[in-house]
Amino acid sequence: MKGFTWRMVVICLILGGLVVLVIACRGGPVQPTSAPTGPAAEVTATPVVKPEEPKLAEVLHVYNWSEYIEPQVYKDFEAEFGVRVIEDTFASNEELLAKLQAGATGYDVIVPSDYMVKIMIAQGLLAELNYENLPNIVNIDPKFADPPYDPGMVHCVPYLWGTTGIGYNTEVFEEPPDSWAYLFDPEIAAQYAGKFTMLNDSRESIGAALKYLGYSLNSTSEEELMKARDLLIQQKQWVYAYDSEQFEDLISADETVMAHGWSGDIFMAAAEDERIWYAIPKEGSTIWADNLCIPKTAPNKYTAEVFINYLLRPEVAAANSNFTWYASPNAAATEFIDPEILNEPAIYPPPEVMAKLEWIEDVGEATPLYERFWTEVKAAGP
Amino acid sequence: MAVQPRSRRETWRLLFLISPSLFWLIIFFLIPLLLVFAISFGQRGIYGGVRWDLTLRNYVRFFDPLYLRIFYRTVIIALMTTILCLIIGYPQAYFIATRRPRWRNAFLLLLMIPFWTNFLIRTYAWLLLLRDQGFINTFWTSGLHGFLLRLAEMIPLPIWDALLRATSTPLPLFGTDGAIIAGLVYDWLPEMILPCYAAIERLDYSLVEAAQDLYANRFKTFTRVILPLTMPGIVAGSVLVFIPSLGAYVVPDLLGGAKSIMIGNVIYSQFMAVRDYPFGSAISFVIMVVMLVGSLIYFRMGSEGSR
Numbered sequence: 302m303k304g305f306t307w308r309m310v311v312i313c314l315i316l317g318g319l320v321v322l323v324i325a326c327r328g329g330p331v332q333p334t335s336a337p338t339g340p341a342a343e344v345t346a347t348p349v350v351k352p353e354e355p356k357l358a359e360v361l362h363v364y365n366w367s368e369y370i371e372p373q374v375y376k377d378f379e380a381e382f383g384v385r386v387i388e389d390t391f392a393s394n395e396e397l398l399a400k401l402q403a404g405a406t407g408y409d410v411i412v413p414s415d416y417m418v419k420i421m422i423a424q425g426l427l428a429e430l431n432y433e434n435l436p437n438i439v440n441i442d443p444k445f446a447d448p449p450y451d452p453g454m455v456h457c458v459p460y461l462w463g464t465t466g467i468g469y470n471t472e473v474f475e476e477p478p479d480s481w482a483y484l485f486d487p488e489i490a491a492q493y494a495g496k497f498t499m500l501n502d503s504r505e506s507i508g509a510a511l512k513y514l515g516y517s518l519n520s521t522s523e524e525e526l527m528k529a530r531d532l533l534i535q536q537k538q539w540v541y542a543y544d545s546e547q548f549e550d551l552i553s554a555d556e557t558v559m560a561h562g563w564s565g566d567i568f569m570a571a572a573e574d575e576r577i578w579y580a581i582p583k584e585g586s587t588i589w590a591d592n593l594c595i596p597k598t599a600p601n602k603y604t605a606e607v608f609i610n611y612l613l614r615p616e617v618a619a620a621n622s623n624f625t626w627y628a629s630p631n632a633a634a635t636e637f638i639d640p641e642i643l644n645e646p647a648i649y650p651p652p653e654v655m656a657k658l659e660w661i662e663d664v665g666e667a668t669p670l671y672e673r674f675w676t677e678v679k680a681a682g683p
Numbered sequence: 684m685a686v687q688p689r690s691r692r693e694t695w696r697l698l699f700l701i702s703p704s705l706f707w708l709i710i711f712f713l714i715p716l717l718l719v720f721a722i723s724f725g726q727r728g729i730y731g732g733v734r735w736d737l738t739l740r741n742y743v744r745f746f747d748p749l750y751l752r753i754f755y756r757t758v759i760i761a762l763m764t765t766i767l768c769l770i771i772g773y774p775q776a777y778f779i780a781t782r783r784p785r786w787r788n789a790f791l792l793l794l795m796i797p798f799w800t801n802f803l804i805r806t807y808a809w810l811l812l813l814r815d816q817g818f819i820n821t822f823w824t825s826g827l828h829g830f831l832l833r834l835a836e837m838i839p840l841p842i843w844d845a846l847l848r849a850t851s852t853p854l855p856l857f858g859t860d861g862a863i864i865a866g867l868v869y870d871w872l873p874e875m876i877l878p879c880y881a882a883i884e885r886l887d888y889s890l891v892e893a894a895q896d897l898y899a900n901r902f903k904t905f906t907r908v909i910l911p912l913t914m915p916g917i918v919a920g921s922v923l924v925f926i927p928s929l930g931a932y933v934v935p936d937l938l939g940g941a942k943s944i945m946i947g948n949v950i951y952s953q954f955m956a957v958r959d960y961p962f963g964s965a966i967s968f969v970i971m972v973v974m975l976v977g978s979l980i981y982f983r984m985g986s987e988g989s990r
Contacts, residue, residue, distance in 0.1 A: 679943070
């Protein structure tokens with residue numbers, strides 16, 4: 302009996318060792334292959350040896366959000382360059398990341414949001430852009446030319462941008478709720494008790510509270526964060542739910558009348574339910590952008606760059622803005638954008654609000670602090 | 684174990700036969716568990732990776748009052764879920780087990796049918812029931828309210844005022860601990876019914892008759908004979924309900940409106956939002972140990988109770 306169990310232990314160890322070996326072997330070759338394709342090799346190679354005139358591929362695979370590009374743009378690009386564009390769509394940044402991490406290859410152009418760009422760069426999933434093929438980059442507004450998630454636009458070009466703010470039911474509000482006071486001021490928020498949602502996201506919700514208090518939403522000061530936490534705890538009694546997935550549907554279903562949410566989701570709901578509209582709080586808020594990037598695994602990098610350069614043309618960028626009702630980071634496109642969109646303060650905020658918009662940046666050592674305070678808000682009970 | 688010493692050959696044969704499950708356990712249980720254990724001593728890297736500066740800090744952090752309070756709340760919710768499952772499930776199991784065999788299978792099938800639907804969809808269905816504009820509250824604020832209004836017109840009584848006031852606003856169902864418990868009970872009820880059913884079905888009914896012959900009344904028969912004999916089923920069912928309830932994180936987010944937090948949500952956010960794998964691993968490990976010790980004591984109690 303004793304020998305029997307000992308033998309089993311030995312076998313367990315051998316099996317375990319084998320598994321570790323298998324994992325180690327799988328992990329091994331990844332590094333050497335990723336090193337030569339790394340950014341350094343590419344950048345140094347291009348100026349020294351003039352490459353042969355690259356050829357356009359026959360087909361270009363674009364992985365995009367659904368209904369996020371004017372369909373005519375694809376047709377015009379096909380007519381002009383003879384490249385057939387095949388589009389595949391995703392519903393969330395996480396889905397896009399999961400696809401790429403699972404080893405999906407064949408996509409030439411992808412459209413991740415800002416924070417996902419940062420993660421993808423850190424994971425080495427994105428190729429560096431060759432700006433020789435992107436002369437139209439000069440059209441990009443200088444405000445967007447050096448985003449914190451990808452300084453110097455090394456890996457990606459901003460495509461369209463939006464904000465975090467307040468979605469609302471226009472039948473309930475005669476004036477747009479264009480201030481965080483609607484969500485945080487005890488006198489106003491209490492009137493809408495049980496009728497609004499906050500994003501279930503530590504950075505966004507604490508960020509909103511910080512903005513209401515007049516601080517930066519990337520604050521790393523413990524004192525400021527504590528004040529924001531106390532504000533959120535005070536507000537909790539009036540909150541219907543913390544929700545990042547269906548806040549726009551909840552307005553549509555008359556469960557709520559206001560939602561702290563992303564402009565894109567709200568405008569998408571507004572397309573189906575005309576009672577819904579969106580306001581950017583005048584105290585300032587989060588700005589975000591979706592970006593055109595090329596995965597390292599892209600089979601047709603040159604064609605992808607030609608396509609991105611095409612999207613940077615003023616008329617084309619404007620056409621996409623007019624189709625999606627998102628703001629364009631393309632300064633040259635402004636004159637071609639529908640005045641109705643340009644004059645909509647919920648899409649193009651006035652300069653004084655624009656100046657108060659902030660990117661969500663990595664707060665480094667303060668990240669666990671945000672999460673801790675957010676947990677405290679969640680754990681605070683009636 | 685009363686196993687006779689075996690020959691070498693037989694040992695190898697046995698080992699060969701159990702190798703698939705052994706392999707499975709090692710790859711999908713032992714190795715991940717060891718990984719979790721190892722990571723729990725690391726530290727969060729700035730970009731969310733694991734820094735291998737060994738520390739006990741993550742375990743110390745768990746014993747912060749904030750997390751202990753959340754853990755306590757979680758245990759209370761899981762306990763309530765288990766008790767409710769038992770109260771609802773045991774009589775149902777008893778009912779099914781005492782039917783004729785043909786009917787038993789039909790009832791068991793009926794019990795299982797709702798669970799062919801995906802867990803998330805079933806939870807969303809509860810959302811539609813419990814919301815302010817959901818089925819229950821629509822009935823409450825328009826159906827019942829209207830009915831009471833008409834009734835009040837016909838028969839003037841002072842009690843209508845209070846009832847009308849109560850039905851004029853929706854019941855606070857969504858976003859409460861009650862909603863979370865309702866969702867959990869619904870999700871895990873079969874896990875309670877099936878083991879109880881198995882225990883009750885095996886019950887030797889002649890013992891019940893013997894108790895009655897010896898002048899035990901119905902209540903005594905139940906507490907002194909039926910309950911102790913079916914205790915193993917109750918124990919197994921309780922563990923099967925309690926453990927997943929303790930780890931719940933989707934139900935509190937959906938039905939609780941993410942307004943109350945369970946320990947599962949803390950672990951989830953450590954992995955998905957903060958990417959603090961070491962702390963998430965440490966919480967998981969502490970809970971695993973607590974659960975293991977708890978279940979062992981509980982099983983021991985249960986098996987003694989049935990003797």
